[in-house]
Amino acid sequence: MYIPKPPKGSKIYCYDVNSLYPYVMSKFDMPIGKPTFFEGNIRVIDPNAFGFFFCEIIAPDNIKHPIIQTHVKINNMTRTMAPTGSWKDMIFSEELYNAEKFRYKFNILWGYTFERKNIFKEYVDTLYNLRLQYSKSDPLNYIAKILLNSLYGRFGMDDNFSEISIIHKDFIDDFENKFLNCIIEKVELGEYFMIFYNRIEDIPVENESSHNVSVGIATAITAYARIHMSQFKK
DSSP states (O other): OOOSSOOTTOOOOOOOOTTHHHHHHHHSOEEEEEEEEEESOGGGTOTTOOEEEEEEEEOOTTOSSOOOOEEEEETTEEEEEOOOSEEEEEEEHHHHHHHHTTTOEEEEEEEEEEEEEOOSHHHHHHHHHHHHTSOTTSHHHHHHHHHHHHHHHHHTSOOOOOEEEEEETTTHHHHHHHHGGGEEEEEEETTEEEEEEOOOTTSOOTTGGGGOOOHHHHHHHHHHHHHHHHHHHO
16 A cells, blocks of 8 residues: 555545456366476577576666565564565565566576466356346355365465374373374373374374475466556556
8 A cells, every 4th residue: 555545535446346356266277297497588488488486686776666576574463564675585476577568677596487377267267157046135145155266375374284193092101202292282082192293304204295285276366466557566
């Protein structure tokens, strides 16, 4: 919010994007497959490289509404800001290309490229059409809305999950002696204990592939949303 108090008597406008995150999920390509690391300016080899680039970022002089965001430490707290001047940061390739239209400059140092594919269009279209069939007071409308709006965050979830085991009381002492520092919580269940603990390398994890997270996908979705909003900020 750049002008929190408009001049007296002036007309102001409010813009609301209809389902912003689902919109960009259905419209744009996402990073898929295994990342490929590179050093130097990848655009010398591939001008349309797709991925995430660590760059020196230089904002244009006297820009009124900066559009590239970063995290900074202020009073021991992490804050999001859109700075001017220059700094180094990781940025999604498509956000970089968009910012160049507004006279930002980038010195690409290293990063990762990905394959690209539109993977969410059918999912979003199906759930969005489901929402249209029910009123906002209907539970199915709300369920479809939550499934649409929360999916991108699911891909950005930390997959360092805690583990759970059920252990008979006769063996709990042995477990605690070996893994005491890993235990988060212990709940007594009659003759057993339910133990919540951090990942232990000595104990195999069942179905680890089911975590299904992708920081790259979550990052791309939020970047596409900022790209879409930049046209209104400018």
